[in-house]
Structure formats: structure tokens, C-alpha cells
Amino acid sequence: MKKRVFALFYLLLSAYSQINAQSPTNTSASIATFTSGMERAPGFLTYYWDAKKGKIWLEIEKFDTEFLYYPTLAQGVGSNDIGLDRGRLGQEHIVKFQRSGPKVLLIEPNYAYRAISNDPLERRAVEESFAKSVHAGFDIAAEEGGKVLVDLTPFLMQDAVGAVQAITRTKQGAFKFDPARSAMYLPHTKSFPQNTEFETIITLTGDNPGAYLREVVPTPSAVTMHQHHSFVQLPDAGYKPRLFDPRIGYGGIEYFDYATPVSQPIMKRYISRHRLEKKDPSAAVSEAVKPIIYYLDPGTPEPIRSALMEGTAWWNQAFEAAGYKDAFQVKLLPADADPMDVRYNLVQWVHRSTRGWSYGGSIIDPRTGEIIKGKVTLGSLRVRQDYLIAQGLIGDFASAMNPANDPMLQMSLDRLRQLAAHEVGHTLGLPHNYIASTQNRASVMDYPTMVAKVKGAGIDLSDAYAKGIGTYDKWSIRYGYEQFPGGTDEKQALDKIVVDMHKAGLTFLTDQDARPEGSAHPGTHLWDNGANAVDELKRVSEVRKIALANFSANKIPAGAPMATLEEVLVPMYMFHRYQVEAAAKVVGGQTYTNALRGDGQPVMSTVPAQEQKRAIDALLATIDPTFLALPTSIMAMIPPRPFRYDPNPREVFKRRTGITFDPMGAPEAAAGMTLQMLLNPERVSRLVVQSAIDPAQVSLETMLEQLLNATWYKADPTDGYQAEVKRLTDKLFLQKLIELANNPEVTSQARAVALQKLDQLKSKLGAPSANPKSAAHRLFASDQIRRAEGNIADLRPTSAQAPPDGAPIDPGQEWLSPDCDWKP
Structure with a gap:
């Protein structure tokens, strides 16, 4: 045992x-x-x-x-x-x-806190x-x-x-x-x-699981990726960081240096860029020791592949301006290369269930700002949206079309060339430059919309997108990558590049200046064009007018359900949407630069009163019933959706009429958009302040009075449909006015002015009307104001219909955040 x-x-x-x-x-x-x-x-x-x-x-x-x-x-x-x-x-x-x-x-x-010092005790004090x-x-x-x-x-x-x-x-x-x-x-x-x-x-x-997951995951309760x-491996110590200058755009790194003398800024800022050196540093033009090579995803189909390679290769023009020969190259990723290898900068073609943003990001050394690998992600459905817009502008499927010479496809490929250059630019260190569109399309780092020109009774897209790298882009690459001869004071040389760029009439403003709806600069905006936002709105409105006049069943191919015409109609009817936002920034606008003390740049000024008045007039024209009303011929062409052709709700107008097309949905979206822009809380607050400082400037009282004159105080059109559109616009403005009077985020004087205008309107609503529709309209408005005067929670307004999604119709959503395409 x-x-x-x-x-x-x-x-x-x-x-x-x-x-x-x-x-x-x-x-x-x-x-x-x-x-x-x-x-x-x-x-x-x-x-x-x-x-x-x-x-x-x-x-x-x-x-x-x-x-x-x-x-x-x-x-x-x-x-x-x-x-x-x-x-x-x-x-x-x-x-x-x-x-x-x-x-x-x-x-x-x-690494956010350092001491750039030879003293180990000083470095240890910061580290601890x-x-x-x-x-x-x-x-x-x-x-x-x-x-x-x-x-x-x-x-x-x-x-x-x-x-x-x-x-x-x-x-x-x-x-x-x-x-x-x-x-x-x-x-x-x-x-x-x-x-x-x-x-x-x-x-x-x-x-x-939410609707987005249910769209794309086979069993949405289990999401596998x-x-x-x-x-x-980190790069060796041979890279030399380059100073950041706010007057020319670069992402990069920043940190506190506690070894800095008290008289100097403690925050240090350097740009992000690839390491690039000349074989012959003394030569004005030299090949690179190691060129920057980008590799395109071989899964990209033709003719898209060739367009992306061509657009990416545009950057070599900028590096030539910086003194390099063939320093930037683009190739197809070899069959034996692995895209995961950090040695390959990659342009990747990505598929989604809906059109979406493209991205340009970089892996950088956080110690120095050196870019180790550039990575571009291009969404495949974006080209189809560009083609859809071209369809609405110039499409005619009644005529025989040669696929090899399809002008709609050519415009879409031109857009892809620009998109590839844009996203690759981010991986070279560059952020957006949203003022470039006002400077003769000076940068691929802007968000461009197609330049559609009126040609007789039609539209011309031959110059829809710029071809080649922009003039600003060449200056920016010079700043980031130019190698200076030995003995040169680099800081002075870099400053000269920026000063010379300004002398050439070029400047830099980016996302913080353009993306907020209430932003102030009249020249910084996404998807706008032209040197003057007001003039461009008028020009774009004329293009829109012709596009709607020419709209017919021939905008879709034979055999396509007639109901799908609505997807083509949406970007035509809303063709003015981004230029409305651009023109709205003129109202209460402030022109400024990223000036440094002593550099001679203008610092800041208020947009002249006359220009602000022109902007208000142009914007009011976009809520006129004749502008908003759809041609009856178009309404008759769009039946309810057929079986298994459920629309993507982002691509069609919202409706209150069930399955039938809502003739009021499009006017509601467009009028609501203009009113939203004009009555942005930040904008109305600036109007109060600017008129207090300069009585000759446009005041909030003046703008609201003009809006009342364009809506409630204006006689109804004789056309019944246009009269209904006007009554809709009246109600939308009334709701915005009530919101403004009760908005704690605006200045108290802005609320006071809005309340005063409501009181004036209330006094005029009691006038009798022989028209029963007009009488009901006034009664409703009186009731809304009465409720707002009591308990605002009792108002119960009809929520305004949002317009169909616009972005992204062109470039990418940067910064890799929920609302933006670049990761610095």
C-alpha cells in the first residue's frame, strides 16, 4: 500500500x-x-x-x-x-x-514634457x-x-x-x-x-445594434474585424527637426521644454515631414539620397488606378520646385511586397456600403516629427457620387455615349486625381488650406467643388477641377523639404520662403478657420470657389437654374426606375448649398491672417458694410419662392419607389407625404439651410458687436428687418404652389426667430432684438385676410408666438427637415476624428 x-x-x-x-x-x-x-x-x-x-x-x-x-x-x-x-x-x-x-x-x-539639456539632473527633474x-x-x-x-x-x-x-x-x-x-x-x-x-x-x-451596423454586418450582434x-524600429539620429511657422501649414509635434530660458517660449513646435536629403547638397537641383516612394494598392481597378497614380505623381512638381530631381515617385505595389512592411508608403483603395470620407495619415516619430510611413485610404464610392453630379449637370442618356470619351467619367477621374494628391499631401505633413480656392485654386489641400460654367443653354465641365499641383503647395514643400547650403541660417531662410510666398499673394488658413458653421473669415470655406463668395453664389445659382431647366428623364439610363431620378435631382437642386455657407460668412465677417509681429501682413479687419449688404441680398434671393419652387415637370417624373429599390435616406429629400415625392421637402431643406446660416448664433452676436463699434456697419436689427420683408411682410405669389412655399419659409423664419430670442448662447442684446422683431410681427398678424390659407397661416404664427411668450416648452414646433447629406461630395474628412480626413 x-x-x-x-x-x-x-x-x-x-x-x-x-x-x-x-x-x-x-x-x-x-x-x-x-x-x-x-x-x-x-x-x-x-x-x-x-x-x-x-x-x-x-x-x-x-x-x-x-x-x-x-x-x-x-x-x-x-x-x-x-x-x-x-x-x-x-x-x-x-x-x-x-x-x-x-x-x-x-x-x-x-515626451510631451522634456528638458533639452546636457544636465542629467535637469532632465531627471522633468521626467519625475x-x-x-x-x-x-x-x-x-x-x-x-x-x-x-x-x-x-x-x-x-x-x-x-x-x-x-x-x-x-x-x-x-x-x-x-x-x-x-x-x-x-x-x-x-x-x-x-x-x-x-x-x-x-x-x-x-x-x-x-444600430442601423449603421445592421447595414453592413451579417449578424449585427457579433461584429468581427x-x-x-x-x-x-525608430529612425536613427540623422534627422534634423524643422521649426513650425503658423503662416504656412504643417502638422507636427509639440512639447514643453523646461530647459528653455524664461525669456523664450517654453512650448516648442516642429513640423512633420519625411527625411529627404540631396545627393549633392551644393547643387541647385539634385537627386535624393533616398527618394520618397508611394505605392498604390494593386486592387484598384482601371481607369481609376491610372488616375490615382497620375494625381499622386503631381507632388514631384513641388519637390522639383524645392530643388530635387525625381525625389517623389509613385509605383504600383509589387506582388512580392507586403503592405504591412513599414518601408512602404501606401495608397489604399477601400470599399464601404455608402459614400464616405478618404483619409491621409502618417506614422511619425513623436520625438522628432519625422514621418516613418505615409498611409492613404481612398473610399471607392466617392467617384460614383462625382459621376452622379456630372450626370445631373451634363448627362444625356438619350444620346449614344462612347465610354472611352465619356465627359462625366472624365470629370470624375479629374476629381480622383485631385483627391489622390490631396490625401497624399496630408501624409507629407500638410493640413488643409481652405483659403486657396479664393487664390485661383492655389492648393490641392483645399476642398474644391467642380467649376461648372454656363455655356449657352448648357453647362461646361471641361475645367471642373484644376490639373497639377498648386502654387501654394510648391511653397509649402519648399518650406518643409528644401535643403539649404552649408552655413545657411535656416531660420532666416525659412522666413524668407514665407515672406516671398506672401508677396506672391498666397496665404494659409485651415480647419479652425473654415469648418465651424459660424466661422468668421469670408474666404475660408469647404467646397467653395471664386475670389468673391457673393459673386460666386450668384454664378452658381445661375448654373443651378440651367441644370433644373434641363432636367429630364434622360438624366438616368434607359431601364432605370424613374424614381431613381431623385438621386440625380438632389445635388442639382442643392447645387448652391456650399456657396450659401460661404456667402453667409461675409455677414458679420472678419478678414484676418496668421500674422507675426513685424512681418507686414494685415492682421484683422471687419468686412466692409457694403459687401455684407451684398451678401444678405444674395442670400435672401435663395429663399425667394421662385428660387425654391421645383418645376412641375420634375415633380411629375418622380413616382414612389418600386419594390426592392428602397432609397438611401441620405441621398433623397425628407418627406411628409409618405411614399410619394414631397414637393415641399426640397424647398424646406433649402430655405432652412439659408436661414440656419444667416441666423447662426455666433454670427448674430458678431452683428450686434460690429454695429455697436461702427454704426455704419450692418446691424442685427437691419438683417432681421430684411428677412421679415422677404418673408412675412411680402405679399404671397399668385401661383398657388409658390404661395405655399412662401408660407413654409415664413414659418421656418418665425421658428428661427423664436429660437434666437430664447437662446442663452447668444448675447443678451441679440435676444432682445429678436424679441422686439417678434413683437412687431405679432402686431401685424391680426390684420384680416380674405384668403383662408393666409388666415390660417397668420393664426398659426400668432399661436406660436403666444406659446413662446408663455412656457417655451409648450411651443411644440414642427421640426425643420434637414437637407440630404452633402459631404463628402469631394475630398476627405481629415484629422481622423468623427467630423474631420487628416491625422497629423
């Missing part, structure tokens, strides 16, 4: 010893013994694949050596609205492995003043010869790109990471000389 017990104890002890040899807490085993039978992948970081357990074991050879880590979304969800697109880049992190006994930590130092971040902790499983082995799998098995947060933010349900439905993806787990890549299949599970982890 004792012998049997002893034998059993011995067997248990042996089994425990074998198990313990594989335990992460036992480091007595060598790496070679521990990894016996596993697949070894040498490279920047050597790892082992344990197929039996589905684990990645990482061999750590160097401690306290910094490298770059960033996650990527390798396979996306396919919804532009959620933003989880294939190729989406995550945030870069400088990290290093640090050992503490049997444990290894993955630590991120804090701010927190670091530990991204992961690992138990050592084995070691030998100074190297250790850790289980990297738990770190890889996480929602590294923040997909759960993106789904929550877009109100698509409550989801969480499901480890049981997640695993390593070996085909895209590889190690290269300068980077090591791991890919995982990540599944999120949740309840009550591929997430990627990149570990990249």
Missing part, C-alpha cells in the same frame, strides 16, 4: 514538474527548451508561434531601448458613419521594455514630474543569454483601435470584446527587418 502511495506521489510530482516547466512563473527553462516545437519568426522582434495553445511568445533581447508601437484596423466594418475603416491608423506610442525581477513592463515615456504609461506587464516564462521570453497574446487580444468606443459614440449599441470569438490571424503576422507585425481576429458582441499591432 505504501509503495502504491509513494509511486502515485512520484507520478504527481513528475507531472507537476513538467507543467511547472511550461509555467510563466518558472524561468529556469531555457528559451530553446521552452519553444521546442514552436514556429520561430526572426526579425525586428523575434517571436514564436505556439500552434497548440494559439499563443504568441515574444523574445525580448533589449531592455530600455525605445521603439514605436501603434495599432491599425486591418479589416474594417464598412460604415463611413462609424468610422471603422480598413487601414485606419491608431495613435503612435514610443515604448520600451523594462525588467523588474521576474516581470517585464511595456512602458511609454512622457510627469506620469508615464504602462501598456502591459508580462511574466517571464524562460530566459537565456540575457534574453527573456514572455506571453504577448493577452496584449494582442484586445480592442486596440477603440472599436467599442466608436460604436458607442455613434450610438450603435453596447458592445464588448469577446475573447472566446477572437484569435490570432497568422497570414498577416510577420516579422521584417525594421518592424514586427501581429494581426488578430477581434469580435465584439452586444445587444440592440481584424486589428493589427505594429512594433517598429
Whole structure:
């Protein structure tokens, strides 16, 4: 009996010893013994694949050596609205492995706060003043010869790109990471000389998935995507950071330098750019030691592929201006190249269920601003939207069309060339320049709309988009990449570039100056054109008029359901939408530059009163019933949708008439848009202030009186449909006026003026009317004002119908945020 017990104890002890040899807490085993039978992948970081357990074991050879880590979304969800697109880049992190006994930590130092000093105590004081971040902790499983082995799998098995947060933010349900439905993806787990890549299949599970998820996920309660982890060798110390100048656009890095003398700014700003050096630094023009090469996704179809390659190659014109020969190149990604390899700058073609933004992002060294890899993501459905707009403007499917000489396709390809150049520009370090459209289309980094010109009774699109790199773009590349002869004072040389650019009539203003609806500069806007916003609105309105007059069933191919004409109609009817927003910025507008003290630039001035009055007149013309009313011929062409042709609600007008086309939906969207722009809270507040400072300027009282004269105080048209459109516009303005009087975000005087105008309107609503429709209209308005005077919660207004989605009709949504296409 004792012998049997002893034998059993011995067997248990042996089994425990074998198990313990594989335990992460036992480091007595060598790496070679521990990894016996596993697949070894040498490279920047050597790892082992344990197929039996589905684990990645990482061999750590160097401690306290910094490298770059960033996650990527390798396979996306396919919804532009959620933003989880294939190729989406995550945030870069400088990290290093640090050992503490049997444990290894993955630590991120804090490079936002530094002391650029030779004094180690001064540097340590800053380092110890701010927190670091530990991204992961690992138990050592084995070691030998100074190297250790850790289980990297738990770190890889996480929602590294923040997909759960993106789904929550877009109100698509409550989801969480499901480890049981997640695993390593070996085909895209590889190690290269300068980077090591791991890919995982990540599944999120949740309840009550939203409409966006239901559109694109086969079983929406389980959202599966591929997430990627990149570990990249940092560049050597040969890169020289370049100073940022706010007068010329560049993204980049910034940090506090606590070794800075008190008399100088503590915040340091440097631009982001690729490393580029001349073979012959003394030559005016020289080849590059290592050219910048971008590779196009071979999955891009023709003729789109050629257009994207041509547009991307435009940048070589800018590098030639900076003194380089063939320093920027574009090639098709070779069959034996791996797009995950950090050595390849990539232009990727991405598919979604709806048209969406394109992106230009870069992986940069957060220490210096050096761009390590450029990554462009282009949405494939965007070209179809451009083609749809061309269809409405010049399409005629009654005529035989040669596909090789299709002017609608040619315009769309011209747009793609510009789009490719735009997004690649972001990966070169450049942000948007939204004032360039007022300077003769000076930059591909603006958001351009097509220049449609009136030609007789038709429209000409031959010059819809600029071809080639812009003049501003050449100056910006010179600033970022020009190599100066030895002994040159670089700061002075860079300043001269900016001063010379200004002398050429070019300036820079970006997202913060253009994107807010209430922004003030009259020349910075998305998808506008022309040197003068008011003149361009009038010109665009004429194009719109001709497009609607020429609109017919021939705008869609034979055999297409007639109901699909509405998708072509929407961009024609709303053709003026962006120029309305541009012209609205003239009202209460402020012209300014990013001037530095002593550089001679004009700093800031209020838009002259006469120009503001012209803008108001032009905007009021867009809410006139004759402008808003649809031709009856168009209404008769759009029946209810046929079976299985459910419309995308973003692409058609909202309606209150059920399945039938609503003739009031389009006027409501357009009139509401103009009123929204004119009565923007920030704009009306500026009107109050500017007229207080200068009585000759346009006041809020004047603008509201003009609006009343254009709506309530104006006689109804004799045409019954136009009269109904006018009554609709009246009500929309009344609602905006009530909102303004009750808006705590505007100045109190703006509310007071709005209240005064409401009181004046109220006194005129009691006049009798023989027209029963007009009488009902006035009664409704009186009731609305009465309710607003009492408890505003009792108002219960009819919510205004929003116009169909406009953006993105052209370039991309930058900054990789929910509402913007660039990641600096």
C-alpha cells in the first residue's frame, strides 16, 4: 500500500514538474527548451508561434531601448458613419521594455514634457514630474543569454483601435470584446527587418445594434474585424527637426521644454515631414539620397488606378520646385511586397456600403516629427457620387455615349486625381488650406467643388477641377523639404520662403478657420470657389437654374426606375448649398491672417458694410419662392419607389407625404439651410458687436428687418404652389426667430432684438385676410408666438427637415476624428 502511495506521489510530482516547466512563473527553462516545437519568426522582434495553445511568445533581447508601437484596423466594418475603416491608423506610442525581477513592463515615456539639456539632473527633474504609461506587464516564462521570453497574446487580444468606443459614440449599441470569438490571424503576422507585425481576429458582441451596423454586418450582434499591432524600429539620429511657422501649414509635434530660458517660449513646435536629403547638397537641383516612394494598392481597378497614380505623381512638381530631381515617385505595389512592411508608403483603395470620407495619415516619430510611413485610404464610392453630379449637370442618356470619351467619367477621374494628391499631401505633413480656392485654386489641400460654367443653354465641365499641383503647395514643400547650403541660417531662410510666398499673394488658413458653421473669415470655406463668395453664389445659382431647366428623364439610363431620378435631382437642386455657407460668412465677417509681429501682413479687419449688404441680398434671393419652387415637370417624373429599390435616406429629400415625392421637402431643406446660416448664433452676436463699434456697419436689427420683408411682410405669389412655399419659409423664419430670442448662447442684446422683431410681427398678424390659407397661416404664427411668450416648452414646433447629406461630395474628412480626413 505504501509503495502504491509513494509511486502515485512520484507520478504527481513528475507531472507537476513538467507543467511547472511550461509555467510563466518558472524561468529556469531555457528559451530553446521552452519553444521546442514552436514556429520561430526572426526579425525586428523575434517571436514564436505556439500552434497548440494559439499563443504568441515574444523574445525580448533589449531592455530600455525605445521603439514605436501603434495599432491599425486591418479589416474594417464598412460604415463611413462609424468610422471603422480598413487601414485606419491608431495613435503612435514610443515604448520600451523594462525588467523588474521576474516581470517585464511595456512602458511609454512622457515626451510631451522634456528638458533639452546636457544636465542629467535637469532632465531627471522633468521626467519625475510627469506620469508615464504602462501598456502591459508580462511574466517571464524562460530566459537565456540575457534574453527573456514572455506571453504577448493577452496584449494582442484586445480592442486596440477603440472599436467599442466608436460604436458607442455613434450610438450603435453596447458592445464588448469577446475573447472566446477572437484569435490570432497568422497570414498577416510577420516579422521584417525594421518592424514586427501581429494581426488578430477581434469580435465584439452586444445587444440592440444600430442601423449603421445592421447595414453592413451579417449578424449585427457579433461584429468581427481584424486589428493589427505594429512594433517598429525608430529612425536613427540623422534627422534634423524643422521649426513650425503658423503662416504656412504643417502638422507636427509639440512639447514643453523646461530647459528653455524664461525669456523664450517654453512650448516648442516642429513640423512633420519625411527625411529627404540631396545627393549633392551644393547643387541647385539634385537627386535624393533616398527618394520618397508611394505605392498604390494593386486592387484598384482601371481607369481609376491610372488616375490615382497620375494625381499622386503631381507632388514631384513641388519637390522639383524645392530643388530635387525625381525625389517623389509613385509605383504600383509589387506582388512580392507586403503592405504591412513599414518601408512602404501606401495608397489604399477601400470599399464601404455608402459614400464616405478618404483619409491621409502618417506614422511619425513623436520625438522628432519625422514621418516613418505615409498611409492613404481612398473610399471607392466617392467617384460614383462625382459621376452622379456630372450626370445631373451634363448627362444625356438619350444620346449614344462612347465610354472611352465619356465627359462625366472624365470629370470624375479629374476629381480622383485631385483627391489622390490631396490625401497624399496630408501624409507629407500638410493640413488643409481652405483659403486657396479664393487664390485661383492655389492648393490641392483645399476642398474644391467642380467649376461648372454656363455655356449657352448648357453647362461646361471641361475645367471642373484644376490639373497639377498648386502654387501654394510648391511653397509649402519648399518650406518643409528644401535643403539649404552649408552655413545657411535656416531660420532666416525659412522666413524668407514665407515672406516671398506672401508677396506672391498666397496665404494659409485651415480647419479652425473654415469648418465651424459660424466661422468668421469670408474666404475660408469647404467646397467653395471664386475670389468673391457673393459673386460666386450668384454664378452658381445661375448654373443651378440651367441644370433644373434641363432636367429630364434622360438624366438616368434607359431601364432605370424613374424614381431613381431623385438621386440625380438632389445635388442639382442643392447645387448652391456650399456657396450659401460661404456667402453667409461675409455677414458679420472678419478678414484676418496668421500674422507675426513685424512681418507686414494685415492682421484683422471687419468686412466692409457694403459687401455684407451684398451678401444678405444674395442670400435672401435663395429663399425667394421662385428660387425654391421645383418645376412641375420634375415633380411629375418622380413616382414612389418600386419594390426592392428602397432609397438611401441620405441621398433623397425628407418627406411628409409618405411614399410619394414631397414637393415641399426640397424647398424646406433649402430655405432652412439659408436661414440656419444667416441666423447662426455666433454670427448674430458678431452683428450686434460690429454695429455697436461702427454704426455704419450692418446691424442685427437691419438683417432681421430684411428677412421679415422677404418673408412675412411680402405679399404671397399668385401661383398657388409658390404661395405655399412662401408660407413654409415664413414659418421656418418665425421658428428661427423664436429660437434666437430664447437662446442663452447668444448675447443678451441679440435676444432682445429678436424679441422686439417678434413683437412687431405679432402686431401685424391680426390684420384680416380674405384668403383662408393666409388666415390660417397668420393664426398659426400668432399661436406660436403666444406659446413662446408663455412656457417655451409648450411651443411644440414642427421640426425643420434637414437637407440630404452633402459631404463628402469631394475630398476627405481629415484629422481622423468623427467630423474631420487628416491625422497629423
